[in-house]
Amino acid sequence: LAKHIRYEESVKSTQEIAQRLSYEHCPEGTLVIADEQTGGRGRLGRSWQSPKGSGIWMSLILRPDIPLQKSPQLTLLAAVSVAKAIYKTTGMQAEIKWPNDILLNGKKAVGILTELQAESDRIHAVIIGIGINVNVAETEFDPSLRDIATSLKIEGNEDVNRAKLVACIMEEMETLYHEYLQNGFGLIKLLWEGYAESIGKRIRVRTLHEQKEGIAKGITEEGVLLLEDDLGEIHHIYSADIEI
Numbered sequence: 001l002a003k004h005i006r007y008e009e010s011v012k013s014t015q016e017i018a019q020r021l022s023y024e025h026c027p028e029g030t031l032v033i034a035d036e037q038t039g040g041r042g043r044l045g046r047s048w049q050s051p052k053g054s055g056i057w058m059s060l061i062l063r064p065d066i067p068l069q070k071s072p073q074l075t076l077l078a079a080v081s082v083a084k085a086i087y088k089t090t091g092m093q094a095e096i097k098w099p100n101d102i103l104l105n106g107k108k109a110v111g112i113l114t115e116l117q118a119e120s121d122r123i124h125a126v127i128i129g130i131g132i133n134v135n136v137a138e139t140e141f142d143p144s145l146r147d148i149a150t151s152l153k154i155e156g157n158e159d160v161n162r163a164k165l166v167a168c169i170m171e172e173m174e175t176l177y178h179e180y181l182q183n184g185f186g187l188i189k190l191l192w193e194g195y196a197e198s199i200g201k202r203i204r205v206r207t208l209h210e211q212k213e214g215i216a217k218g219i220t221e222e223g224v225l226l227l228e229d230d231l232g233e234i235h236h237i238y239s240a241d242i243e244i
């Protein structure tokens with residue numbers, strides 16, 4: 001992975017560039033990385049603050065030969081790889097919040113956004129966007145985010161080398177990706193559950209239409225969250241925000 005790298009000083013969103021390169025048939029593993037994004041995109045239509053010089057804002061293009069409905073597994077693969085790489089480069093133990101936020105001391109330091117290019121049932125590309133608040137200072141966060149967002153530097157009290165961290169993430173992803181293509185989701189599921197803060201705990205799930213409470217039991221093969229309510233009934237949660 002990342003044998004082809006497209007570096008940009010300032011872009012609206014690396015996802016956009018990756019989408020375009022992918023339609024132009026760039027090789028699998030192409031990585032788009034920017035020093036700043038002026039219109040970074042988050043999940044659920046939110047925006048993603050990407051200040052200049054202090055974060056990792058990147059999008060990786062994969063072309064796995066897997067059924068469409070398995071593509072969320074790759075988001076979990078990315079989350080595990082980033083959590084591992086953070087541990088290797090800083091010694092900090094990150095937690096994953098379903099589906100794919102990475103937290104340090106309970107605050108969000110990393111977001112992952114996966115977008116799909118598909119024709120009928122075939123995947124053309126999976127674009128994995130990873131945003132990491134590496135050396136972002138507290139004052140750089142929007143005041144509305146200061147209670148819930150953090151950076152590696154804020155938590156570890158020292159600057160983190162962005163290039164080293166990117167290299168480490170790509171190494172982890174490459175190993176896990178090949179493992180995944182050969183042997184399936186089993187190992188990633190296990191690793192993911194090891195990092196997940198919510199498994200076994202009582203959580204509240206908010207979707208657009210409703211709220212549910214119960215115990216997070218684990219994830220399915222597709223990366224769907226299993227929630228057991230107070231009557232013992234199991235619910236499948238496909239997309240939501242969760243609170244512990």
Ligand code: BTN
Pocket residue numbers: 012013014015037039040041042043044046048050056057058059101110111112113129130131132
């Ligand atoms: C989230 O909402 O948690 C996901 C945030 C994803 C942000 C990354 S930064 C690189 C890539 N380009 C974007 O515009 N978004 C993703």
